[in-house]
Amino acid sequence: MRSPETVLKLVGVCKTTKLLTQLRSLTIKTGLRYDTHLAAKLTKLYYELLPVQTARKLFDEIPQPNVYTCNRILQRLCGKKRYEEVLSLFSSMVSFEKPDHFTLLFALKACSALKQINFGKTIHGLGRKYGNIHSNMFLGSGLVEMYSKCGNMDDALRAFEEYSNPDIVLWTTLVTGYEKNFVPDEALEVFTRMVMACCVGPDPITLVTAVSACTQLMNLKAGKSVHAFVLRMCYESPLPLSNALLNLYAKTGFTFCAGNLFRVMEEKDVISWSCMISCCAHNNAADRAISLFDEMIYKGVEPNSVSVISALQACEACCNLEKGRQIHELAFQKGLELDILVSTALIDMYMSCCSPHEAIMVFDRMPNKDLVSWFALLCGCVQNGLANKSMQIFRDMMANDIRPDATVMVKILGACSELGVLELTSCLHSYVIRGGFLSNSFVGASLIDCYAKCGSMEEAIKVFERLTEKDVVIWSSMFAGYGIHGQARESIKLFHRMFTDSTVYPNKVTFLSILAACSHAGFVEEGIEFFNIMLNKYQLMPESKHYAIIVDLLGRTGELDKAMSLINQMQSQVGAHVWGALLGACRIHQSAEIGDVAARNLLRLDPDNAGYYILLSNVYAVDGKWDDAAELRRSIKEKELKTITGQSVVL
DNA sequence: CTAGGGTTAG
Numbered sequence: 001m002r003s004p005e006t007v008l009k010l011v012g013v014c015k016t017t018k019l020l021t022q023l024r025s026l027t028i029k030t031g032l033r034y035d036t037h038l039a040a041k042l043t044k045l046y047y048e049l050l051p052v053q054t055a056r057k058l059f060d061e062i063p064q065p066n067v068y069t070c071n072r073i074l075q076r077l078c079g080k081k082r083y084e085e086v087l088s089l090f091s092s093m094v095s096f097e098k099p100d101h102f103t104l105l106f107a108l109k110a111c112s113a114l115k116q117i118n119f120g121k122t123i124h125g126l127g128r129k130y131g132n133i134h135s136n137m138f139l140g141s142g143l144v145e146m147y148s149k150c151g152n153m154d155d156a157l158r159a160f161e162e163y164s165n166p167d168i169v170l171w172t173t174l175v176t177g178y179e180k181n182f183v184p185d186e187a188l189e190v191f192t193r194m195v196m197a198c199c200v201g202p203d204p205i206t207l208v209t210a211v212s213a214c215t216q217l218m219n220l221k222a223g224k225s226v227h228a229f230v231l232r233m234c235y236e237s238p239l240p241l242s243n244a245l246l247n248l249y250a251k252t253g254f255t256f257c258a259g260n261l262f263r264v265m266e267e268k269d270v271i272s273w274s275c276m277i278s279c280c281a282h283n284n285a286a287d288r289a290i291s292l293f294d295e296m297i298y299k300g301v302e303p304n305s306v307s308v309i310s311a312l313q314a315c316e317a318c319c320n321l322e323k324g325r326q327i328h329e330l331a332f333q334k335g336l337e338l339d340i341l342v343s344t345a346l347i348d349m350y351m352s353c354c355s356p357h358e359a360i361m362v363f364d365r366m367p368n369k370d371l372v373s374w375f376a377l378l379c380g381c382v383q384n385g386l387a388n389k390s391m392q393i394f395r396d397m398m399a400n401d402i403r404p405d406a407t408v409m410v411k412i413l414g415a416c417s418e419l420g421v422l423e424l425t426s427c428l429h430s431y432v433i434r435g436g437f438l439s440n441s442f443v444g445a446s447l448i449d450c451y452a453k454c455g456s457m458e459e460a461i462k463v464f465e466r467l468t469e470k471d472v473v474i475w476s477s478m479f480a481g482y483g484i485h486g487q488a489r490e491s492i493k494l495f496h497r498m499f500t501d502s503t504v505y506p507n508k509v510t511f512l513s514i515l516a517a518c519s520h521a522g523f524v525e526e527g528i529e530f531f532n533i534m535l536n537k538y539q540l541m542p543e544s545k546h547y548a549i550i551v552d553l554l555g556r557t558g559e560l561d562k563a564m565s566l567i568n569q570m571q572s573q574v575g576a577h578v579w580g581a582l583l584g585a586c587r588i589h590q591s592a593e594i595g596d597v598a599a600r601n602l603l604r605l606d607p608d609n610a611g612y613y614i615l616l617s618n619v620y621a622v623d624g625k626w627d628d629a630a631e632l633r634r635s636i637k638e639k640e641l642k643t644i645t646g647q648s649v650v651l
Numbered sequence: 652c653t654a655g656g657g658t659t660a661g
Contacts, residue, residue, distance in 0.1 A: 040652065071653055102653050109655095141655040172656040208657040243658040250659090271659045278659075306660045313661090344661035372661055 007032055011041045017049050024058070040069040047076040052085065067097045074106035086110035087119060099126065101136050108142040117150035124159065134162060141173040148177025153186075168194075172206045179209050184216035202229075204238045211244040215251050223248040236266075243271045250279030270296075274307040281314035289314035290323055297330075305336050309345040321353040328362075340366065344373045351380025356389075374402055379411055387415040391424070406440040413446035417453035425450045429463075438467065445477035452481035470502060476510040483517025491517035492526065508540050515549040527553045544575035551578055555585020560594050576605045580612065587618050592625065 007027060014020055024042065032038055039062050046055035059065065059073060070093045077086045090107040093099065099107070104127050111120035124143055127133035133140070140163045147156035160166065160174045171194040178187035191210045195202060202210065207226055214223035227245050230237050237245075242265050249258035258279045265272060273296040280289035293311040297303060303311075308331045315324035328337070328346055336342045343366045350359035363369070363377050374397050381390035394412045397404060404412070409432060416424050429447060437443040444467055451460035464470070464478045475498050482491035495514055498504055511534040518527030531550050534540050542550075547570055554563040563582055567574060579602045586595030599616035606612065620628040 037652075044652085068652060075653060100653095105654055136654090138655045145655075167655095169656050174656095176656060203656095205657045212658075238657090240658045245658095247659065269658095274659045304659090309660055339661090341661040346661095348661070370661095376661070 008038055008041060011038065011045060014045055020045055020049055037068070039065065040072045043069050044072040044076060047073055052077075052080075052082060056085075056089075065093070065097070067093075067100055067103060070097065071100070071102045071106065074103060078106050078109050081113070083110035083113045087114070087116070094126070098130065101133075101139055104133075104139060105142045108139075108146045112146045112149040115150050117147070117152060117155075120146045120150065121155075134164075137163070137167050137170055140166065140170045144170065144173045144177060148173070148180060151181060153177055153181055153183065168200050168203055168206065172203075172209060175206065175213070176209045179213045179216065182216065184213040187213040188217070188219075188222065204235075204241050208241050208244045211241070211248050215244075215248045218252055220248070220252045220254065223252075239267050239269060239272070242267075243269075243275060246272060246275045250275045253279075253283050255279055255283045255285060268301075270301050270304050270307055273301060274304075274310050277307060277314065278310035281310055281317055284317075286314040286318035286320070290318075290320065293327070303330065303334065303336075305339040305342045308334075308336055308342055312342075312345045312349045316349045316352040319353050321350075321355060324349045324353055325358075337362075337365070338367065340368065340370060340373060344376050347373065347376045347380060351376070351383055354384060356380055356384045356386060369400075369402075371402055371405065371408070375408055375411070378408065378415075382411060382415045382418075385418075387418040390415040391419070404435070406437055406443050409435070409437050409440075409443045410446045413443070413450045417446075417450040420454050422451075422454040422456055422459075425454050425456075425459075429459075439469075441469075441471045441473040445473045448474070448477040448481050452484050457481065457485055457487075470504065472504050472507055472510060475502070475504055476507075476513045479510065479517060480513035483513060483520050486521045488517045488521035488523045488526065506534075506538060506540075508534075508543060508546070511538075511540065511542075512545055512549075515546060519549045519552055522556065524553045524557055541571065543572055544570075544578055547572075548575065548577035548581045552581040552585065555581060555588070558585075558589045560585060560589060560591050564594055564597075574601070576602055576612075579605070583612070583616065592620065 007023065007030075010019075010023060014023060020042075026032070027035075027038060027042065043055070043059050043062065043065075046058045050058070055073075059069075062069065070089065073089060074086055077083070077089070086106060087110050090099070090103065090110075093103070104123055107123050108120060111117070111123065120143075123146075127139060127143075133143075140159070143159040144156045147153070147159055156174065156177050160170065163170060166174075171190070175187050175190050175194065178184070178190060188210065191202070191206070191213070194206070207230060211223055211226050214220070214226065223245070227248075230241065230245070242261065246258055246261050246265075249255075249261060258276060262268070262272065262276045273292065277289045277292050277296070280286065280292060290311065293303075293307065293314070296307065308327060311327050312324060315321070315327065324346075328349075331337050331342055331346070337346070343362055346362045347359045350356065350362065359377065359380050363373065366373060374393070378390050378393045378397075381387070381393060390412065394404070394408075394415075397408075409428075413425075413428060413432075416428055425447075428450070432438060432443055432447060444463065448460045448463050451457070451463060460478070460481045464474065464481075467474055475494070478494055479491045482488070482494065491514060495506075495510075498506070511530060514530050515527055518524075518530065528550065531542070531546065534542060534546070547566065550566065551563045554560070554566070560582070563585065567578060567582065570578075579598045583595055583598040583602060586592070586598060595616065599612065602612045602616075617628075
């Protein structure tokens, strides 16, 4: 007769199914199977070596499974992320055994993963029933985490408050809960309370969460103070903390700070590289982002989907189609193209690099598609002037049972307005009503815009008048609608009606619509008056687009010097449209001198736009500067710029 | 015999 100790030792070294089967029959023959300690160890082995169903069957054969046995299994199941089975086993075990702290903790983990808040509440209640949850900090963090992951921070806070002396992990769990549920200000507040209350002080893990909260708030100052705190501490900042700080600088656009930190970091992983690449890609340093990506690959850091996506965004930003294709190839080799986020980033990249054909090929290869990938394809087609194709995509989307959201509706209405087909707009209109999208003012505004651009002011007005909740977006779209038809008088009349009929307050877009209406109809004085109202009465800081219209208006009356001095006063960045408007005016009023200034700025801002070259060459030509004009036309040819030919359609 | 909190993304 073997002793339980001998068999236990054997179980400890058992690595094969064959030996396990022998051990099992041994315990049955000798009656050792009634030893709970042995049963627990054996069950763990079942789950390690056998398929889960078989293991469960063998477990069910155990005469008196005790809490230890169950905990072992629950632990294994949690490790294998088989959370449904965790909960089913937990449910059956509570009928014959009293769960302990470990049992409850495993069950809570499963609830977090499955977002089963009601099950979690039951476990919470069970813990209270057995009375001793408050002595166990592990359960506290388990509960707070469960409620946080289920998105219920009120309950998380209540569970937290059941503990009178929370330790650092319990505090951190609550802070993380707020941060992960996008309540970063609350996260920072709890963090501050923790620093005051806890004598242990924040540890690196707490600091990571605090920095993440600062990043969400785009609060560089608070983040920097955390950074200063880290530097004051003696310990070397752990990699995740450095990465969190790097991400803070990256997201807030402080490329310089990010670069400095990146440079001094002794250890870097794929996350550090991704943060830096993404930072450069989004802050006008796309070329640097691409060389960073190359450097990362060269140094043997294995790229993952995030790094590939960031690199693709860099290609997108600088229209580097060649590099984009290279990264695509790499992503394909690494099997990353299967990632839905990577595929979507590829679609965005190809679309932005004016290669819709390749984007469509990527899309067609995708094994599964979601709303965002469909949207990327649809947007890209609109962006590339393929309005008809985008309409086809919209139909395919519906055929594939993908329900469009409001953003999709806005985009497709935009495409429809480009096509200018009234019947199509009516179709979309009925879809908008059926889908309940009219409550979204951006959809409503797009619909008004679409009818206006299809030439039906009657329908546009009908939509406008029927909307009971007219907000500033709706009103503005109607002003613009009249503007498109040159009915500045109506637009202005409606502008006044907005003040008598509603309490809506105009914004920058409102004035852009009104100014555009004035410009289109040639209402020079009125336009300038509205510009002054916007500035003085509403204290709205005009943007480049507003200036472009005013420059255009001043240009029409030949007040080029006034326009020039207005541009010189601009606080905001002078966009290409402003210089374009000035250049257009110079052509009409034959001012080569100011035209030259405008053109130089234009070519600086947008060197690839052939239209500006043509405009400038016309300025030179009317001034008799034939040599300059010829020189310019030559440089167009050299740059192989495409001139967009005008087309008219007669219906 | 077993246990809790952290970083990048379409």
